[in-house]
Amino acid sequence: MAPRYLEELWPAEYVLGAYRPGLRLAEARAKVDDAPFEPKLARGLAHIVERSIGLEEVDRRRLTRIRLEVFREAAKAHPVVDEGERARVVAAVASRLKISAEEVEAALAKIHEDELVITRGPDMSAEELAALYNTSLVQTLLFRSRRMAAYVAADGARVKELVRALKGLGLMYVAERAGGGIRLDIDGPVSAVKQTERYGTRLAKLVPYVISADDWRIEADISLYGKIYKFAEAKSSAPKMAHRDVEPPQFDSTAEEEFYRNVSRVCAVQREPEALVVGNRVFIPDFKIGDLYVEIVGFWTPDYVARKYEKLAAAKIPLLVLVDERLALATWRSLPHYVVIYKERPRLSDIFKYIKPYCRKA
Amino acid sequence: MRRGGSPIYIGSHNRNVLYLMWDRGTVVLSGDVPAQIRALSFVKFDARVGKYRALGMYYYRIKAVLDSLGVKYEDGVLSPVCRSVEAARRPSLRQYQEEALRSWLRGRRGVVVMPTGAGKTYVAIEAIARVGQPALVVVPTIELLRQWERRLSEHFPGRVGVWYGEEKRELCITVTTYDSAYVAVEHLGNRYPLLVFDEVHHLPSESYRQIAELSPAPYRLGLTATPERADDLHMLLPELVGPVVYRMAVSEAAGRYLAEFDVEVVKVGLSEEEMARYKELERVYRGYIRARGLRFRSPSDFGRLVMLAGRSAEARRALEAWHEMRRMLFESRSKVDAVADILRRHPDGKILIFTEYTALAREVSRRYLIPEVTYDMPDQERELVMEMFRRGEVKALVTGKVLDEGIDVPDVDVVVILGGTSSSRQYVQRIGRALRLKPHRAKIYEVVTAKTREVDISRRRRRGVG
Numbered sequence: 001m002a003p004r005y006l007e008e009l010w011p012a013e014y015v016l017g018a019y020r021p022g023l024r025l026a027e028a029r030a031k032v033d034d035a036p037f038e039p040k041l042a043r044g045l046a047h048i049v050e051r052s053i054g055l056e057e058v059d060r061r062r063l064t065r066i067r068l069e070v071f072r073e074a075a076k077a078h079p080v081v082d083e084g085e086r087a088r089v090v091a092a093v094a095s096r097l098k099i100s101a102e103e104v105e106a107a108l109a110k111i112h113e114d115e116l117v118i119t120r121g122p123d124m125s126a127e128e129l130a131a132l133y134n135t136s137l138v139q140t141l142l143f144r145s146r147r148m149a150a151y152v153a154a155d156g157a158r159v160k161e162l163v164r165a166l167k168g169l170g171l172m173y174v175a176e177r178a179g180g181g182i183r184l185d186i187d188g189p190v191s192a193v194k195q196t197e198r199y200g201t202r203l204a205k206l207v208p209y210v211i212s213a214d215d216w217r218i219e220a221d222i223s224l225y226g227k228i229y230k231f232a233e234a235k236s237s238a239p240k241m242a243h244r245d246v247e248p249p250q251f252d253s254t255a256e257e258e259f260y261r262n263v264s265r266v267c268a269v270q271r272e273p274e275a276l277v278v279g280n281r282v283f284i285p286d287f288k289i290g291d292l293y294v295e296i297v298g299f300w301t302p303d304y305v306a307r308k309y310e311k312l313a314a315a316k317i318p319l320l321v322l323v324d325e326r327l328a329l330a331t332w333r334s335l336p337h338y339v340v341i342y343k344e345r346p347r348l349s350d351i352f353k354y355i356k357p358y359c360r361k362a
Numbered sequence: 363m364r365r366g367g368s369p370i371y372i373g374s375h376n377r378n379v380l381y382l383m384w385d386r387g388t389v390v391l392s393g394d395v396p397a398q399i400r401a402l403s404f405v406k407f408d409a410r411v412g413k414y415r416a417l418g419m420y421y422y423r424i425k426a427v428l429d430s431l432g433v434k435y436e437d438g439v440l441s442p443v444c445r446s447v448e449a450a451r452r453p454s455l456r457q458y459q460e461e462a463l464r465s466w467l468r469g470r471r472g473v474v475v476m477p478t479g480a481g482k483t484y485v486a487i488e489a490i491a492r493v494g495q496p497a498l499v500v501v502p503t504i505e506l507l508r509q510w511e512r513r514l515s516e517h518f519p520g521r522v523g524v525w526y527g528e529e530k531r532e533l534c535i536t537v538t539t540y541d542s543a544y545v546a547v548e549h550l551g552n553r554y555p556l557l558v559f560d561e562v563h564h565l566p567s568e569s570y571r572q573i574a575e576l577s578p579a580p581y582r583l584g585l586t587a588t589p590e591r592a593d594d595l596h597m598l599l600p601e602l603v604g605p606v607v608y609r610m611a612v613s614e615a616a617g618r619y620l621a622e623f624d625v626e627v628v629k630v631g632l633s634e635e636e637m638a639r640y641k642e643l644e645r646v647y648r649g650y651i652r653a654r655g656l657r658f659r660s661p662s663d664f665g666r667l668v669m670l671a672g673r674s675a676e677a678r679r680a681l682e683a684w685h686e687m688r689r690m691l692f693e694s695r696s697k698v699d700a701v702a703d704i705l706r707r708h709p710d711g712k713i714l715i716f717t718e719y720t721a722l723a724r725e726v727s728r729r730y731l732i733p734e735v736t737y738d739m740p741d742q743e744r745e746l747v748m749e750m751f752r753r754g755e756v757k758a759l760v761t762g763k764v765l766d767e768g769i770d771v772p773d774v775d776v777v778v779i780l781g782g783t784s785s786s787r788q789y790v791q792r793i794g795r796a797l798r799l800k801p802h803r804a805k806i807y808e809v810v811t812a813k814t815r816e817v818d819i820s821r822r823r824r825r826g827v828g
Contacts, residue, residue, distance in 0.1 A: 064743040074731035079705035192408035
C-alpha cells in the first residue's frame with residue numbers, strides 16, 4: 001500500500017493562503033473547509049500550517065476571571081433567557097470591572113482558540129509544506145504498524161542519532177549489514193510475545209532520522225481494518241520529504257575530548273566513524289585512526305559497562321580499548337584487542353606505540 | 363573485585379539461577395528456565411535477547427508454577443513505590459458496599475457492578491486500605507482524576523499523586539487516565555501491586571486492554587455501572603481484571619439508594635429549509651445503504667461503512683451525509699431555543715445540560731450565560747466552574763461528553779439531553795448525575811428533533827432503563 005502523496009503544489013498554496021494575518025482562526029478554518037479538493041488533504045495541510053502561525057496573545061486567566069463574573073451575575077438573575085436580560089448582565093459586569101461591554105463579550109468569545117486573530121502567517125513555502133505533509137503521511141501510516149525495518153546508509157553520527165532516538169523511545173532493534181549500510185529491524189519489548197501497534201507512534205517518530213540518511217528504505221507491516229498490509233518506501237521512489245538536521249557530535253566525556261585534542265595533533269583522527277554491526281547490535285566506535293578503531297570505556301553504570309564489554313568482546317576489528325582503571329581490570333585485559341588502562345585520562349605516551357603504525361599526518 | 367573473580371558485567375545475580383526481571387511491560391526470565399515454564403503457551407523465547415519473555419499479566423501465574431515445582435529463583439519484578447499504605451480514616455460502608463468488598467477480597471480480583479451514585483469509590487478506597495499496598499487508579503477523564511484525587515486524599519492524606527499530561531507526581535496511590543496509563547504502564551507497571559479501573563468497561567478496547575496486560579499487578583479491581591459492551595469485548599474482563607464479583611442493577615437501587623425520576627421528551631422541529639436539506643441527505647445515505655444491502659446492528663457494522671468510505675467515492679458521500687445529518691440534529695437552533703423553556707420551568711433546581719457537539723454547548727453558554735465545561739476550556743476554568751456549580755453559585759452547566767462519566771455533581775435535579783448517541787450506557791451515565799438520593803423526584807428532559815431518526819435514537823437508548 002502507498003500513501004496518497006501530494007505531488008502538486010497548488011493545494012499547499014491554497015491552505016497557506018487561508019491563514020492570512022488579521023483573520024480569526026475560525027475564518028481561516030472555514031476557508032480550509034471550503035477548499036476545492038479533498039477535505040482530508042485540506043485538514044492534513046491545515047494541521048501542519050497551524051503549528052507555524054502566530055495567534056493574538058490573550059491572558060486566559062483574565063478571560064476566565066471576567067467569564068466567571070458574568071456567570072455569577074447571570075446566576076443571580078437565573079434564568080437569563082431573553083436578550084434584554086442578557087445585555088443587562090453583561091453591562092453590570094462591565095461597569096463593575098470598569099471595562100466596556102464589548103470587552104466582556106470578547107472575553108466570552110476569546111476563551112475559544114478559534115476566535116483568536118492570526119497575527120503571524122505561516123513562514124514556509126508550498127514546497128516545504130508539501131514535504132512536511134508527505135512525511136506526515138508516512139508517519140500516519142506507521143502509527144498503525146507493528147514493526148519497522150529501516151535500511152540506512154549514513155555516517156556514524158547519523159546512525160548514532162537514530163539508534164539513540166530509538167532507545168530513548170523504549171524500542172528495541174536487531175541490526176545486520178546490508179549493502180553499503182545497515183538494516184535495523186525495530187519493534188519493542190512486548191512485540192516478542194504479542195502483535196501490537198503500541199509502538200506505532202514511536203516508530204513514526206524515527207522517520208525523520210531515517211530519511212535524513214544518504215540512502216534509506218523503510219518497510220513496515222501496517223494493520224488496517226483487521227488486515228495486514230505491506231508498506232515500503234525508499235529514497236529513490238519517495239517524494240521530497242522533510243529532513244532533519246543532525247546535531248554536531250558531542251563528546252561523551254572529558255576523557256574523549258582530551259584524547260581527540262591530543263591525538264589529532266599528531267595523526268588524522270576521525271570522530272564517530274561508520275557504524276559497524278557486532279553480533280546483532282550497532283557499534284559506533286568513538287574514533288578511527290587509519291584502519292584502527294578506538295573505544296574509550298569510562299566509569300559508568302554496571303549495566304552499561306556490561307553491555308559494552310560484551311559488544312567489544314564480539315567485535316572482530318582492529319581495536320584499541322582504553323579502560324578507566326576503576327573498572328574491573330583483569331577481565332578487560334582478556335579482551336582480544338589492544339587494551340590500555342588509564343587513570344583519570346588516557347595519556348598519549350601510553351598509547352602512541354599502538355596508534356603509530358596507523359598514524360597518518362593530520 | 364567480586365568473589366571468584368567473576369567480573370561485574372554479570373550483574374548482581376548468578377548466571378545460572380533463574381531470575382525474573384521486569385522489562386517495560388514484560389517479565390524476562392534469564393538463567394535456567396525449567397521445561398515446565400518454557401512449555402507455557404504465554405512464555406515465548408525472544409531471539410533478540412536470547413531470553414524467555416511473557417506479558418506482565420502472567421507474572422503471578424509464572425510464580426505459581428515455579429512455587430509448585432519448588433524451583434529456586436530470584437524475583438526482581440515488583441518494585442513497589444512504597445512499602446505499605448495505611449488509611450488515616452476508613453470509610454464507613456453501607457451494607458451492600460460491604461458485601462461487594464467482601465466478595466472482591468476473596469480473590470482480590472474482579473469487577474464490582476453498581477449504578478452511578480451508589481458509591482463505588484468507597485468500595486475501592488476500603489479495598490486499597492485492606493490490601494495495604496501501593497495502588498494505581500485508572501480513570502477515563504481528567505475531571506474524574508481530580509475527583510478521585512480529592513476523595514482518596516480524605517482517606518490517605520499526603521499519599522495521593524496524579525500522573526497525566528504535564529503533571530506527573532508518583533505517590534503510594536497514583537491516579538492516572540486510561541490514555542496516560544496506556545503509555546506509562548511500561549515505566550509504572552511494576553510499582554503498584556494493586557490496579558483499580560474506574561469505568562472498567564473502557565478497558566477491553568484494543569489499546570487500553572494493554573494496561574492490564576502489561577502490568578504485573580496481582581490484585582485488580584474493576585468498577586462500572588454497566589460492564590457490557592456492544593462489541594462483546596467485555597468477555598475479556600475476567601482474564602484482564604477478574605470475574606464480576608458483585609452486581610446491583612439500577613432498578614434495584616432506584617428509590618432505595620437513588621432518586622426516582624421522570625423522563626419527558628421535548629420535540630422540536632427543523633425549519634423548512636433545514637428539513638429539506640435533511641431529507642436530501644437522508645436520500646443519499648439510505649440510497650447507498652440499501653443499494654449495498656448494508657445492515658447496522660452494532661457499532662462494528664458502522665465501521666464497515668467507514669472502511670468502504672476509504673475506497674469508494676459513493677460510500678464517502680454516504681458517510682459525509684450521515685455526519686451532516688447528525689450535526690443538523692445535534693446543533694439545530696430550535697434545540698437552543700427549547701433550553702429557554704426548560705430553564706424557565708426550573709428556576710430553583712440545579713440543571714445539567716448535555717450536548718453531542720461542543721459547538722452547541724458553546725452556543726447555549728453564550729446565549730444563556732451559563733458556564734460550559736468542554737475540552738475547549740482551559741483546565742483551570744473547568745475546575746473553577748465545577749467548584750461553583752457544586753457550591754450552588756451557578757445553577758446550570760452545559761457540557762459535551764466530558765461529564766458523561768462518573769463525575770460527581772451532587773444535587774442535580776434536572777438533566778437535559780440535547781443530543782446523544784443511541785447508547786444506553788451513555789444515557790444511564792448521564793441521567794445518573796441526577797439520581798443521587800433526594801427527597802423529590804429527578805426530572806430528565808430529552809430534546810429530540812421531530813420526524814428524524816433522532817426519535818428512534820432516543821427510544822433505543824431508553825430501552826430497558828427505568
